[in-house]
Amino acid sequence: xxxxxxxxxxxxxxxxxxxxxxxxxxxxxxxxxxxxxxxxxxxxxxxxxxxxxxxxxxxxxxxxxxxxxxxxxxxxxxxxxxxxxxxxxxxxxxxx
Amino acid sequence: xxxxxxxxxxxxxxxxxxxxxxxxxxxxxxxxxxxxxxxxxxxxxxxxxxxxxxxxxxxxxxxxxxxxxxxxxxxxxxxxxxxxxxxxxxxxxxxxxxxxxxxxxxxxxxxxxxxxxxxxxxxxxxxxxxxxxxxxxxxxxxxxxxxxxxxxxxxxxxxxxxxxxxxxxx
Numbered sequence: 557x558x559x560x561x562x563x564x565x566x567x568x569x570x571x572x573x574x575x576x577x578x579x580x581x582x583x584x585x586x587x588x589x590x591x592x593x594x595x596x597x598x599x600x601x602x603x604x605x606x607x608x609x610x611x612x613x614x615x616x617x618x619x620x621x622x623x624x625x626x627x628x629x630x631x632x633x634x635x636x637x638x639x640x641x642x643x644x645x646x647x648x649x650x651x652x
Numbered sequence: 653x654x655x656x657x658x659x660x661x662x663x664x665x666x667x668x669x670x671x672x673x674x675x676x677x678x679x680x681x682x683x684x685x686x687x688x689x690x691x692x693x694x695x696x697x698x699x700x701x702x703x704x705x706x707x708x709x710x711x712x713x714x715x716x717x718x719x720x721x722x723x724x725x726x727x728x729x730x731x732x733x734x735x736x737x738x739x740x741x742x743x744x745x746x747x748x749x750x751x752x753x754x755x756x757x758x759x760x761x762x763x764x765x766x767x768x769x770x771x772x773x774x775x776x777x778x779x780x781x782x783x784x785x786x787x788x789x790x791x792x793x794x795x796x797x798x799x800x801x802x803x804x805x806x807x808x809x810x811x812x813x814x815x816x817x818x819x820x821x822x
Contacts, residue, residue: 563667569756570671570747571693576756608757611653613667614660 558620561592566613576609584612597623653760661765662772668747669777681783682802685740689724697721699750702739704728712738714745722746733804740774778803779811788815 565587569575578587585602593601600619606612656664673683675693692700699716701723711730716722724742726735745766748758762769779801787800798808 563670566664566667567671567674570668570752571675571695573695573752576752580755607653608760609755610664610757610761613664614654614656614761617660617663 558593558597559617559624562613562616562620565591569609569613579609579612593620594623653757656761658765661762661769664761665744665769665773666776666781668744669773670780672743672777673780679783681779681787681800682736683778683780683783685736685743685778689739689743689746695752696746696750699746699753700724700743702726711735712742714742714749716749722749731804733798733802736778736802737774737804737807740777741770743777744770744773775803775807775811775814779808779815781815784811784815 565575575587578584584604585598588598588601597620600623601616604612604615604619606615672688672693676684676688678684686702689700689702699722701721703723703725705725705727706729707725707727710727711734712724712726714722714724724739724746726738726742730738744762747753748762748766753759779797783801784797787797792800794809794812797803797812798805801808801811803811
């Protein structure tokens, strides 16, 4: 979802001078805060320093991609699941 | 300019292409690239144009005569699909050298890999992932893609293979 939002922002920037003007004026945080990013990403993207909008976009891509990869990793089940017998798994969960 | 990977460059090029498609407001192929060049977004009034030429030297090339509007000079005798692809390819040069493109930093980002970038950009401008996905879901096949999207067969084949290997996301 975040990547889709970033895609739309970069796509918009090629025909809407307002995005680049906000970046140049140091107000890209205002634009970012209006979009559908998580609070954490919003902070990270607002703090990026770059020499040009193109550079900013690539750095933002790295942040968003890393955030999405972290999200996918969190959703993955433990590799131990399915390997341990049910009883052992229940014991481990109790111990935890 | 920071070093960037090919994947990052390609993502950026897809986003640029999508911006122009959004401006056109088209949902289905073929993407009217010549209309875009003849009726550009206001930011590119001084950068987009098409001039037909008799030439054996190139299919199309972008040039910006001093103090004049930039234009793509295109061979008059190209097949329609080849003409569309050549125009889409040269559109990237028009973007990069435009006032807005320079302000964005396109020149530094894309010039070192201009030819490869331009062809990638053109194939995504003329066959964006969203349209290709819809085409595929409606039973479209590789063989009919060239005609549906108005692109040369070798470009259609390459784009079809790319689509199935990596980019189902817009």
